[in-house]
Amino acid sequence: MRLSRYYLPVLKETPSDAQIASHRLMLRAGMIRQQGAGIYAWLPLGFRVLKKIEQIVREEQDRAGAVEMLMPTIQSADLWRESGRYDAYGKEMLRITDRADREMLFGPTNEEMITEIFRAGVRSYKDLPKMLYHIQWKFRDEIRPRFGVMRGREFLMKDAYSFDIDEDAARKSYYKMFVAYLRTFARMGLKSIPMRADTGPIGGDLSHEFIVLAETGESAVFCDRGLIDMAVPAKDTDFDSDLKPVIDQFTSLYAATEEKHDETEFTAKVAVSDRISARGIEVGHIFFFGEKYSKPMRAVVAGPDGAEIPVQMGSYGVGVSRLVGAIIEACHDKAGCKWPMAIAPFHVGLINLRAGDEACDxxxxxxxxxxxxxxxxxxxxxxxxxxxxxxxxxxxxGAPYQITIGPRGLESGEAEVKRREDGEKSSVAFAEVAAMIADRVKAALEYA
RNA sequence: CGGGGCGUAGCGCAGCCUGGUAGCGCAUCUGGUUUGGGACCAGAGGGCCGCAAGUUCGAAUCUUGCCGCCCCGACCA
Structure with a gap:
């Protein structure tokens, strides 16, 4: 992309309402533009990052066996009355009426709709298990949006839903998503830590929040240092194999967010030197909720004995737009963004120091x-x-590599290469620089 | 939703207290000198001072109402 053709409205000065690094940098780098409280337009640079994140999420969902679809942003109130959530959801739900005075809403999530879709097409236990997902914009009328895209009212989210015949099978679906999430965040250059989360009325051990440690994180978190260096399951992981050992390994060490934190257990189980108490950003949340929707909404299948039983469901969310902010929080310095290669809007920035000079051009x-x-x-x-x-x-x-061409280097037949991550600069023979950088980019894009 | 604050040029701000129709820096445009880490000189353009009503001879400034945005708290992918 030629910069002269691009739309990159960078700001030299920091807009006054940006409090945290990611918000500040996204505005300064011309990635987003605010359109209202918690509502942002994605400008070309930000959109590129968003798309790359979305694609990684998609690839890992597909790998785990989930099937992509797309549900609408606008839903009917009747659907939500079936589950009883229309009244329960409160003011966070944006309610709309159409021209015929029908009650509609801008979806804050899609459990009801996916349940309706599922029940319409599945009758027998033989059709299970199923995992469906979509990546769609959601709206939650947050009391207080803040931190730019990290807590917007409108946000892009991947949400997956699993349908199983019994809790045992549901557990397997849950494990698949657990592993998929570890891989998804790792590919984006993030260290994510699964932390036990509130399971609500159902109880059990099947709810985890995936947390990225960051100083500006919204929640206080506590965990064992050992989790940080734990190896993420490889690319060739067989999702139909027994994944329990992986989950056991990741859940063997202490990790909890503030709400679930137990100081007594923390000090008992974790050596002082391994205790991490920090702040974190929630980038994913996986959750088993059993019959919560299938029962009231009659999403049932015939079991082997012919009796109808409600399916066991789980839902699995990733905050796609939030991840853009989260990654910047984890990867930046005073000068700007330092993108991991996998989601960098551009892999390389090429600087012509003397545009108009024939040799440089x-x-x-x-x-x-x-x-x-x-x-x-x-x-x-x-x-x-x-x-x-x-x-x-x-x-x-913040492209990972910068190549600078100027009259000075050209005389000696060299280009200057700068690595954004650590600022390391080197001179490379002009004839070799393109091939060398292309190789490095390709190598960095290879993932485990 | 409670508490606090802000709305003046694209961005950052001053002016408001003590009314007299608007200013600074950056950015933008023109010309020139420059050119390896955000240059310099000269000139220029750009504002229903958030909206509405009121007080006044006169309102960015005072009063009231509304709208928008930000920060702190309770809540959230």
């Missing part, structure tokens, strides 16, 4: 074309801006 065009041909996402700054401004802007955008 020719050299840059050549590298630009070579990188693009190799499938690398390049942001090519061919504007007439001054060097300092170009460097600062590229640091703000």
């Amino acid at each position: 020719a050299a840059c065009e050549k590298i630009y074309a070579a990188l693009e041909a190799a499938g690398v996402d390049v942001l090519y700054d061919e504007t007439a801006a001054r060097p300092g401004e170009k460097f600062a802007r590229m640091d703000l955008v």
Whole structure:
């Protein structure tokens, strides 16, 4: 992408209402623009990141055996009356009436709708198990939206739903999602820690929040240091195999959010040097809720003996738009974003220090074309801006690699390569730089 | 929803107390000098001062109402 054609409205000064790093940087880097309290437009740069995150989530859901679909944002109130949640949900639900005065709502979640869809097409236990998911915008009229996209009112969420014949089978579905989540967040360069969460009226051990540690996290969390270095299940994990050992391993060490924290247990089970008490961002939540919706909404199947039984359900959410903020919280410095390769809006920033100079232009065009041909996402700054401004802007955008071409380096036949992560700079022979960077990008995009 | 605060040019702000139709920095545009980490000189454009009513000869400024946004708290992917 040529910068001159792109829409990248960067800000030199920090907008006054941005309190935390991710919000500040997203505004400054021209990723989002606020349209109302907790409502944001995604500008081209932010949209690229959002799409890359969404794609990773999708790939890992598919790998775990979930099937993608798409449900509408607008739902009918009648559906929610069936489960009894229409009145229970309260003011967080945005209620709408259409021209015929029918009561509608902008979906805050989709349990009712998926249950309706499922019951319409499944009759027998032989059709189970099933796992369905979609990635869709939701709206929750939060009392107090804040922190930019981390707690917006409108947000993009992946939600999956599992349907099983009994609790034992449901447990297997739950495990699949557990593993899928570990992999999903790891691929984005995040350390996520599954923490036990409130299971509500059902009880049991089947509810976990996936937390990313960050100073600006909204909840206080407590865990064993051992969880941080625990190896994430590999790409070739067979999701139909017994996943219990993996779950056992990840749940063997203490990890709880504030609400579930038990200080006595914490001090008893975790050595002082291994105790982490920090703040975290919830990026995913998996939950088994049994017959909560299937029973009142009559999502039943015939069992082997012919008797109708309500299906056992679970739901599994990932805050896709929130992840953009969460990743920035985890990966940034004073100058800007430091994107992990997998979700970087651009892999490489190419800086032409002397646009208009024949030699510089020719050299840059050549590298630009070579990188693009190799499938690398390049942001090519061919504007007439001054060097300092170009460097600062590229640091703000945060591509993992920057290639700088200027008259000085060109004389010696070299390009300067800077790694955004640690600022390390090196000179690379002009003839080799494109191939070298393309290789590095490809290597970084390989995932476990 | 309770408590606090803010709304003046694209962004950051001053002016308001003590009424006289608006200013600063950055950004933008033009010309010139510059050019390896956010340049310099000269000039220019850009504002129903959130909206509405009221007081007044006169309102960004005072009064009332409304709207919007932010922060703290209880609640949440």
